[in-house]
Amino acid sequence: MPPFEKSDVLTTDIKEHVSMDEPTKAGPWKHEYIVQNIVFFLYCYIAGVYGVYQCFTTAKWWSVVYMFVVFVTGTLGIIAGAHRLWSHKAYKAKKPLEIFLMLCHCLAYQRTLVTWVRDHRLHHKYSDTDADPHNSSRGFFFSHIGWLLVKNHPEVEKRKGLVDMSDVYANPVLMYQKRNAKWLLPLISFGVPVGIHYILGESFSVCWHLNILRYMLDSNLTFLTNSLAHSWGHRPYDKTMVACQNFPLLLATMGDGFHNFHHAFPWDYRGAELGNNCINHVTKFIDFCAYKGWAYDLKVASEGVIRNRMKRTGDGTDLWGKKLVEF
Ligand SMILES: [Zn+2]
Numbered sequence: 001m002p003p004f005e006k007s008d009v010l011t012t013d014i015k016e017h018v019s020m021d022e023p024t025k026a027g028p029w030k031h032e033y034i035v036q037n038i039v040f041f042l043y044c045y046i047a048g049v050y051g052v053y054q055c056f057t058t059a060k061w062w063s064v065v066y067m068f069v070v071f072v073t074g075t076l077g078i079i080a081g082a083h084r085l086w087s088h089k090a091y092k093a094k095k096p097l098e099i100f101l102m103l104c105h106c107l108a109y110q111r112t113l114v115t116w117v118r119d120h121r122l123h124h125k126y127s128d129t130d131a132d133p134h135n136s137s138r139g140f141f142f143s144h145i146g147w148l149l150v151k152n153h154p155e156v157e158k159r160k161g162l163v164d165m166s167d168v169y170a171n172p173v174l175m176y177q178k179r180n181a182k183w184l185l186p187l188i189s190f191g192v193p194v195g196i197h198y199i200l201g202e203s204f205s206v207c208w209h210l211n212i213l214r215y216m217l218d219s220n221l222t223f224l225t226n227s228l229a230h231s232w233g234h235r236p237y238d239k240t241m242v243a244c245q246n247f248p249l250l251l252a253t254m255g256d257g258f259h260n261f262h263h264a265f266p267w268d269y270r271g272a273e274l275g276n277n278c279i280n281h282v283t284k285f286i287d288f289c290a291y292k293g294w295a296y297d298l299k300v301a302s303e304g305v306i307r308n309r310m311k312r313t314g315d316g317t318d319l320w321g322k323k324l325v326e327f
C-alpha cells in the first residue's frame with residue numbers, strides 16, 4: 001500500500017437517509033500526524049531537488065525528455081482517468097482505455113483510484129469545509145499537501161459513507177487496482193520507469209532521482225488544483241464558490257486549471273470552456289480517443305448554458321479574467 005494511503009474501507013452502505021448538520025468551515029481540530037507520510041514526502045522533495053541538479057549536470061539530454069514523457073503519461077492517469085472519467089463520469093471509456101488509464105494512474109502513485117474518487121467526490125460535495133479532505137479554508141499548505149500528512153478530519157470520516165461509490169465498486173478495473181495496490185503501484189510508478197531508463201543506458205542515480213522528480217511534478221500538479229485553484233484568481237461562472245482560475249495555474253496543471261468552470265460544470269469532459277483547448281492536452285487526448293472510438297458519450301455544457309450561468313452567478317469576468325463588456 002502506498003505510504004500515504006489513509007483509511008480506505010469500502011463503503012457500500014450509502015446512508016442517504018442520514019440527516020447531518022452542515023459541516024464546519026474550519027473548526028477547532030487537533031491534528032494526528034502520519035509520520036511515515038511526512039518522512040516519505042520529505043525524502044521525495046529532497047530527492048526531487050537533487051534530480052533537478054542532475055538534470056543540469058550529470059543527466060544525459062534524452063533522460064530529461066524521457067522524464068517529461070513519463071510525467072505527461074502520469075497526468076493522463078490523474079486528469080483523464082481519476083478525475084474526468086471516474087470521479088465525474090464526464091465520458092465513457094472502453095475497457096482497453098480504462099486499463100491504460102488505470103496503469104497511468106498507478107504511475108502517478110496517488111493512492112488507489114477508489115480513495116482518489118471518494119475524496120474527490122467529497123471535495124465537490126462539501127467544498128472548502130471540514131468534510132472536504134483538502135479543505136482550503138485551513139490555508140494553502142493544508143490544501144496543498146498538509147492534508148496528506150495528518151489523519152482525516154472527523155467530518156470526512158463521518159461523511160465518506162454518504163458518497164455514492166457503487167459505480168466504482170462495480171468496476172473490475174478499479175477493484176483490480178485496489179486489490180493489488182501493494183505491489184502494482186510501486187512497480188508501475190518506480191520499478192518500470194526506473195528499470196526502462198536504466199536499460200536505455202543512464203546511471204542508476206540519475207534514473208532514480210529523475211523519476212522521483214517526475215513523481216513530485218505529477219503530485220504537485222494535482223496539489224495545485226487543490227490549493228492554488230482554491231485561493232487566488234477570478235470566478236467567471238460562479239462568484240459564490242471558492243474555486244477560481246488563473247492563467248499560471250492553467251499552465252502549471254497542464255490544462256486542468258479552469259477550476260471555477262470545473263466546479264460549475266464538473267461533468268464537462270473538457271474541464272474548461274471552449275477556446276482553452278489549445279493548452280489542454282488532456283482534452284486533446286480524450287478527443288483523440290473519441291475519434292478512435294475508445295471514448296464515447298463525451299458530456300459538454302452548451303455555450304448557451306455557460307453564458308447564462310456567467311450572467312446569473314459570474315463575477316463579471318471572461319474566461320481569461322478580463323472584464324466582460326457585454327454578454
Ligand atoms: Zn476544487
Ligand SMILES: [Zn+2]
Pocket residue numbers: 083087088120124262266
Ligand atoms: Zn473535480
